[in-house]
Amino acid sequence: MGRVKRIAILGSTGSIGRQALDLIRALPDELKLVALTGDKNLELLERQIREFQPKMFCSSVKLDNSYGGEFLSVEEMVSHPEVDFVIVATAGKAGLSPTLAALKAGKTVALANKEVLVMAGEIIVHEASLHQTQILPIDSEHSAIWQCLQGEENKPQRLFLTASGGPFYHYSQPQLAEVTPEQALQHPVWKMGRKVTIDSATLMNKGLEVLEAHWLFSFPFDSIEILIHPQSIVHSMVEFMDGSLKAQLSWPDMRLPIQYALSYPQRWPNPELPRLDWNKANSLNFEPVDYDKFPCLKLAVDAGKSGGTYPAALCAADEMAVELFLSHKISFTDIATIVQKTLGQHQNISQPSLEEILAADDWARECATRLCLDHYKQPERPSNLGIER
Numbered sequence: 571m572g573r574v575k576r577i578a579i580l581g582s583t584g585s586i587g588r589q590a591l592d593l594i595r596a597l598p599d600e601l602k603l604v605a606l607t608g609d610k611n612l613e614l615l616e617r618q619i620r621e622f623q624p625k626m627f628c629s630s631v632k633l634d635n636s637y638g639g640e641f642l643s644v645e646e647m648v649s650h651p652e653v654d655f656v657i658v659a660t661a662g663k664a665g666l667s668p669t670l671a672a673l674k675a676g677k678t679v680a681l682a683n684k685e686v687l688v689m690a691g692e693i694i695v696h697e698a699s700l701h702q703t704q705i706l707p708i709d710s711e712h713s714a715i716w717q718c719l720q721g722e723e724n725k726p727q728r729l730f731l732t733a734s735g736g737p738f739y740h741y742s743q744p745q746l747a748e749v750t751p752e753q754a755l756q757h758p759v760w761k762m763g764r765k766v767t768i769d770s771a772t773l774m775n776k777g778l779e780v781l782e783a784h785w786l787f788s789f790p791f792d793s794i795e796i797l798i799h800p801q802s803i804v805h806s807m808v809e810f811m812d813g814s815l816k817a818q819l820s821w822p823d824m825r826l827p828i829q830y831a832l833s834y835p836q837r838w839p840n841p842e843l844p845r846l847d848w849n850k851a852n853s854l855n856f857e858p859v860d861y862d863k864f865p866c867l868k869l870a871v872d873a874g875k876s877g878g879t880y881p882a883a884l885c886a887a888d889e890m891a892v893e894l895f896l897s898h899k900i901s902f903t904d905i906a907t908i909v910q911k912t913l914g915q916h917q918n919i920s921q922p923s924l925e926e927i928l929a930a931d932d933w934a935r936e937c938a939t940r941l942c943l944d945h946y947k948q949p950e951r952p953s954n955l956g957i958e959r
C-alpha cells in the first residue's frame with residue numbers, strides 16, 4: 571500500500587480529530603501520527619500524547635513533555651519535513667493560517683474546517699494551485715461528490731448536496747422560535763461538535779457547504795442544489811450532461827470520508843467501518859428545501875454569491891449568534907436575524923487580503939454582540955428579534 575503516511579492533526583480532541591485518531595489506531599501499517607494540536611480538552615489531549623507519542627505538538631496550554639516530543643508553533647509543525655499530510659479539524663478561523671502554511675510547504679491538506687474555504691476560498695485555492703498541492707474534502711457531502719467525480723472526464727452540470735434537515739425540519743415557525751439549546755444539540759443522525767450541530771439545525775451548515783463546494787470543485791452557485799434527505803445515506807450526487815446521476819451511499823459515519831481522504835487514490839479495507847444494512851435503510855426520501863423556514867441557508871448562499879468579505883462576516887456573526895443561543899441569550903430563530911442584520915451593516919471589500927478577511931471577522935463579532943445587547947437593553951420589545959424576510 572505504499573509507505574506510511576505521516577499525519578499532523580490540528581484539533582485532535584474534537585469530533586473529527588478523535589475519529590481520525592481511531593483510523594490511525596486501526597491502520598498502523600498505513601498511518602502514523604507525527605504531530606497534533608488541541609486546546610480545549612486538556613485531559614484528553616494529554617492522553618492522546620501519551621498514547622501516540624507524536625514527535626511534535628502544539629497547544630496554548632503547558633503539556634507533559636516527559637517523553638521528549640517537540641513543542642512547535644502550528645505553522646512550524648504543519649510545514650515540518652516529517653509531515654506528509656495535514657488534517658485540519660479545528661473550528662472557525664483557527665484553521666486559516668495553518669492551512670495556508672501547510673499549502674505553502676507543499677503538504678496535502680484534508681479539510682474538515684469548512685470556514686477556511688468559506689472565509690478565504692479564493693486565497694486558499696490560489697495557494698494550492700501555486701504550490702501544486704491538493705486540498706481534499708473530509709466533509710461527507712464533498713467527499714461524496716469527489717468520489718462521484720473519479721474516472722469522469724466531463725464536469726457535471728449540477729451538484730446535489732443532501733441535508734438531513736436536522737431535528738426541526740417539519741417544525742412550524744412558532745415551534746422553531748421555542749427550540750431550546752438542549753433540543754437543538756440532539757442531532758437525529760450525526761454526532762458532531764456543538765457549533766456544527768446547531769448550524770445543522772438552522773441549515774447554516776448546508777449554506778456553508780454550498781460555498782465549500784463552490785471553491786473545492788470550482789462550480790457556479792446556481793448549479794449547486796440542496797435536497798432534504800432525512801436518512802443521510804446518500805451523501806450527495808452529481809448530474810452529468812446526459813442526465814445521468816451518480817451518488818455515493820454509505821451508513822453515516824465520518825470515519826469513511828476521513829479514511830477516503832487518507833487512502834486516496836486507493837481504498838483501504840477497514841472492518842471497523844459499518845456496512846449498509848438494507849433491512850434498516852429500506853426507504854430513501856428526498857424533498858426540496860424550504861428556504862423561507864430556514865433563512866440561514868439563503869443568507870449563506872447570498873453571501874457566497876456577493877463574495878469579498880461577506881462570507882467571513884457571515885461565519886463570524888453566525889459563530890457569535892450560536893454562542894448567544896447556546897447560553898440562552900437569544901432564541902433559535904434569532905440566530906438568522908443576528909446574521910442578517912450583521913450582513914446588512916457590513917461594508918464589503920472585494921478581493922480581500924487575509925488581513926482584511928480577519929478584520930471583517932473581528933468587526934462582525936462585535937456587530938453581532940452589539941445587536942444582541944441593544945435588543946436586550948429594551949425589555950419591552952417582543953422576545954423574538956423579528957426576522958426580516
Ligand code: MG
Nearest residue numbers: 709710711779
Ligand atoms: Mg457535511
